[in-house]
Every structure is written in C-alpha cells, then in structure tokens.
Amino acid sequence: xxxxxxxxxxxxxxxxxxxxxxxxxxxxxxxxxxxxxxxxxxxxxxxxxxxxxxxxxxxxxxxxxx
Amino acid sequence: xxxxxxxxxxxxxxxxxxxxxxxxxxxxxxxxxxxxxxxxxxxxxxxxxxxxxxxxxxxxxxxxxxxxxxxxxxxxxxxxxxxxxxxxxxxxxxxxxxxxxxxxxxxxxxxxxxxxxxxxxxxxxxxxxxxxxxxxxxxxxxxxxxxxxxxxxxxxxxxxxxxxxxxxxxxxxxxxxxxxxxxxxxxxxxxxxxxxxxxxxxxxxxxxxxxxxxxxxxxxxxxxxxxxxxxxxxxxxxxxxxxxxxxxxxxxxxxxxxxxxxxxxxxxxxxxxxxxxxxxxxxxxxxxxxxxxxxxxxxxxxxxxxxxxxxxxxxxxxxxxxxxxxxxxxxxxxxxxxxxxxxxxxxxxxxxxxxxxxxxxxxxxxxxxxxxxxxxxxxxxxxxxxxxxxxxxxxxxxxxxxxxxxxxxxxxx
Numbered sequence: 001x002x003x004x005x006x007x008x009x010x011x012x013x014x015x016x017x018x019x020x021x022x023x024x025x026x027x028x029x030x031x032x033x034x035x036x037x038x039x040x041x042x043x044x045x046x047x048x049x050x051x052x053x054x055x056x057x058x059x060x061x062x063x064x065x066x
Numbered sequence: 067x068x069x070x071x072x073x074x075x076x077x078x079x080x081x082x083x084x085x086x087x088x089x090x091x092x093x094x095x096x097x098x099x100x101x102x103x104x105x106x107x108x109x110x111x112x113x114x115x116x117x118x119x120x121x122x123x124x125x126x127x128x129x130x131x132x133x134x135x136x137x138x139x140x141x142x143x144x145x146x147x148x149x150x151x152x153x154x155x156x157x158x159x160x161x162x163x164x165x166x167x168x169x170x171x172x173x174x175x176x177x178x179x180x181x182x183x184x185x186x187x188x189x190x191x192x193x194x195x196x197x198x199x200x201x202x203x204x205x206x207x208x209x210x211x212x213x214x215x216x217x218x219x220x221x222x223x224x225x226x227x228x229x230x231x232x233x234x235x236x237x238x239x240x241x242x243x244x245x246x247x248x249x250x251x252x253x254x255x256x257x258x259x260x261x262x263x264x265x266x267x268x269x270x271x272x273x274x275x276x277x278x279x280x281x282x283x284x285x286x287x288x289x290x291x292x293x294x295x296x297x298x299x300x301x302x303x304x305x306x307x308x309x310x311x312x313x314x315x316x317x318x319x320x321x322x323x324x325x326x327x328x329x330x331x332x333x334x335x336x337x338x339x340x341x342x343x344x345x346x347x348x349x350x351x352x353x354x355x356x357x358x359x360x361x362x363x364x365x366x367x368x369x370x371x372x373x374x375x376x377x378x379x380x381x382x383x384x385x386x387x388x389x390x391x392x393x394x395x396x397x398x399x400x401x402x403x404x405x406x407x408x409x410x411x412x413x414x415x416x417x418x419x420x421x422x423x424x425x426x427x428x429x430x431x432x433x434x435x436x437x438x439x440x441x442x443x444x445x446x447x448x449x450x451x452x453x454x455x456x457x458x459x460x461x462x463x464x465x466x467x468x469x470x471x472x473x474x475x476x477x478x479x
Binding site: 012015016018019022023025027029032035036039040043046047050053054057061 | 355358359362363366369370372373376377379380383384387388390391
C-alpha cells in the first residue's frame with residue numbers, strides 16, 4: 001500500500017475545517033463520528049510529524065555544535 | 067723665466083684657497099659614491115645634477131671620529147643611512163692637499179634637509195600613484211570572509227616570519243591555515259626588487275590565495291626606504307589579491323603600507339588579524355545556529371500549542387454536538403412516548419366502549435334482563451326455524467331451564 005505523503009499544513013486546515021463545522025453543528029450524527037474520527041487521526045499524524053521534526057531538528061542542531 | 071716646482075704651485079693654491087674661502091660652507095649636494103675604509107673614514111663623491119647631466123663633482127671625506135657619531139645620529143633622525151642617490155645639506159670645509167688635491171671635509175649634515183627631501187620624494191611618489199589611478203586599487207579589492215589560503219612574502223631568516231607562523235599555527239581556536247612562503251630579501255637596497263619578484267612568482271603560480279602577507283620584523287629599523295619605492299608600491303597597489311603588510315615600522319607608515327589592502331605594525335598583528343577574522347566568522351555562524359535553534363523550537367512549541375488547542379476544541383465541540391443531538395432525540399422520545407400514550411389511551415377507551423357494547427349484547431345479560439332463549443335439537447329457534455308438532459324445546463331463562471313440546475304453531479299476523 002502506498003501511503004500518500006503527509007502534508008502537515010493541509011492536515012491542519014482540514015482539522016480546523018472539521019472543528020469549525022462541528023462548532024456550527026452542521027454534521028448529522030452519522031457524519032459526526034466519521035468526522036471526529038478523521039480529525040483525531042489527522043491530529044495524531046500531526047503530532048507524530050511534529051515530534052519527528054523536533055527530534056530531527058535536535059539531532060541536526062546538536063551535530064552542528066559538535 | 068721664473069718657474070715653480072709643482073709642490074710650490076700646490077702650496078700657493080692651498081694658501082690662496084685658505085685665504086679666499088670661509089672656514090666652512092653649507093652645501094647642498096647629492097652623494098654619488100660612498101665607501102668606508104677599514105679605519106672608519108668615509109669617502110664620498112658629491113655631485114650636482116640636472117637630469118642626467120653632471121654640473122659639478124667633488125670628492126669629500128668624513129673622518130672616522132666624526133662619521134661614527136654623525137652616521138648614527140643621521141640614521142636615527144632620518145631612518146636612512148647615508149647612501150648614494152641621497153641629497154644632503156652638509157657643512158663642509160674646503161681642503162686642499164698638495165698630493166691628494168681638493169676635497170670637502172664634511173663636519174656636519176643637516177638631517178632635517180634630508181627628511182624634507184625624503185618627504186618631498188615620498189609625496190612625489192604618492193602623487194604619481196594617485197595620478198596613475200592605482201593608489202587605492204588594492205584597498206578596493208573585495209576580501210573573502212575567511213582568509214585561510216595565504217601567500218607569505220618574507221625571509222626565513224626574519225624573526226618576524228617565525229613569530230607570524232607561530233602565532234598563526236598555535237591559534238587558540240585550532241584554525242588551520244594553508245600558507246606558502248615566497249622568499250624575498252626584506253631589507254636593504256635590493257628588497258624592493260626582491261619583493262616585486264616574489265609578487266610575480268605568486269602571480270605566475272596562479273593559486274587562489276585569499277590574501278598575501280608581506281612581513282618583516284625584528285630587523286633594523288633603518289633602511290626601509292625601499293618600502294617607499296614607487297616600483298614596489300605600484301606592484302602592490304595593482305596586485306589582484308588583497309595584500310596585508312606587517313613590515314615592523316616604528317616610524318610613519320611606508321608607501322607600501324599605504325597602498326596595501328591593510329597594514330599592521332607587526333607580523334604578529336597580521337596573524338592576529340587573520341585569526342580574528344576567522345573567529346568573527348565562526349561567532350557569526352554560531353549566532354546563526356543559535357537563532358535557528360531558538361526559532362525552530364519556538365515554531366515547534368507554537369505548533370504543539372496549536373495541536374493541543376485543536377484537540378481540545380475537537381473534543382469539546384464534538385461532545386457538545388452529541389449532547390445537542392441527544393437533547394433533540396430525547397425531546398423526540400418524550401414526544402413519541404406521549405403520543406403513543408395518548409393513542410393507546412384512545413384505543414383502550416374505544417375498546418372499553420366496544421366491550422361495554424358487547425357486554426350489553428351478550429345472551430347472559432339479555433337473560434338477566436328477563437328474556438329467555440329457546441333451542442330445539444341444539445338449534446336456536448330463529449325466524450327461519452322449521453318446527454313440527456311434537457318437537458322438544460328447551461327454554462333457558464336467567465335462572466331456569468324449562469323443557470317443553472311443540473303442540474301448535476301459528477304465524478304471527
């Protein structure tokens with residue numbers, strides 16, 4: 001399975017859109033679970049991406065000092 | 067015919083001269099030759115020229131007892147030794163010797179005249195370089211941020227060279243410099259030509275040097291006139307690589323210093339400058355790394371906050387939406403229950419009504435009200451029943467059963 005390349009910014013925008021939608025109460029119950037599930041999964045990916053970025057940065061910057 | 071011996075003639079000349087001349091004169095002349103004999107006497111030839119044409123020429127001497135003090139003082143004052151090509155103002159007594167002829171005995175030299183002469187020459191050189199349009203050419207060259215590949219013009223015997231190498235190679239930061247020495251004579255009459263030759267060799271090598279360093283130090287403080295020479299200055303000025311000088315002057319800067327990209331007092335100062343340049347660069351880099359570090363961390367922190375905020379926003383809003391939906395649902399539920407209850411109530415009322423109606427119509431109730439019911443052979447006697455005489459009848463009332471027989475039947479009129 002080829003995983004589509006993760007795009008932090010579009011993920012963030014999607015999450016924001018879902019939150020806005022939910023705040024407005026737009027989705028029906030069938031949609032709600034799906035949307036929250038999608039948003040939560042995106043959030044998880046964003047966090048993982050951020051953590052990964054942080055670790056990479058730390059690594060690079062530490063190597064620079066050496 | 068009267069005649070004189072040569073000695074007598076020369077004695078006459080000597081006498082005329084000593085009577086007719088002042089004891090001494092201040093004379094401006096150019097030294098065309100100069101030599102010292104082993105006993106310390108200085109023998110000179112003085113000339114006056116107009117261009118290349120010699121207008122006057124005479125021998126001169128500075129006796130050893132005068133010369134030893136005068137030459138030292140002169141060097142100290144002017145920074146130059148007495149030498150051919152130099153113009154001087156000297157106090158001289160005209161001497162005539164029967165054997166050696168006429169010569170000037172120099173008793174004193176006006177150093178300030180020579181200083182002025184040097185300054186004038188120097189200014190002339192500067193003017194010429196300015197007129198050539200080369201005076202600031204080397205200064206205007208763009209310099210690399212870090213100077214690591216260095217050509218050195220010096221002499222291995224110069225103390226300044228060792229100081230320079232030591233300073234550069236043992237720098238506290240551990241920077242490594244690529245250096246290459248181009249040997250040259252660093253003092254004396256030949257130094258200008260020798261340094262110019264070294265510049266030519268550097269040019270021919272075609273190596274991408276970051277800078278050329280001309281250093282000299284620890285040597286004599288005098289006889290640095292070659293660093294004021296037009297030839298050397300014009301080569302330095304027009305050289306396509308920045309030149310740094312550390313010639314070790316204690317006096318005013320030389321013209322070579324003036325046209326160089328940068329001039330420092332000593333070779334050590336040049337080395338410090340090179341190291342300082344590298345250190346500045348490294349500091350700058352480190353500051354950039356620091357900034358990147360801080361900014362990257364800030365950016366990550368900001369994103370983390372953002373994600374946390376989104377997470378709680380998502381949780382809250384979805385829960386609240388579920389709650390809203392639940393309210394709607396429970397309202398519906400209540401409505402439904404109520405509706406069902408009403409409906410059931412209606413139905414049960416209807417059923418009750420029906421039951422009541424049924425009850426009223428039940429045979430038992432009819433009997434209760436005093437009516438009776440008659441059957442024959444298990445069949446209820448109705449309008450259509452055919453009865454014959456003698457058929458048995460069973461009549462049921464509320465509380466009795468009466469047995470009888472058909473005796474007669476008539477049609478109701």
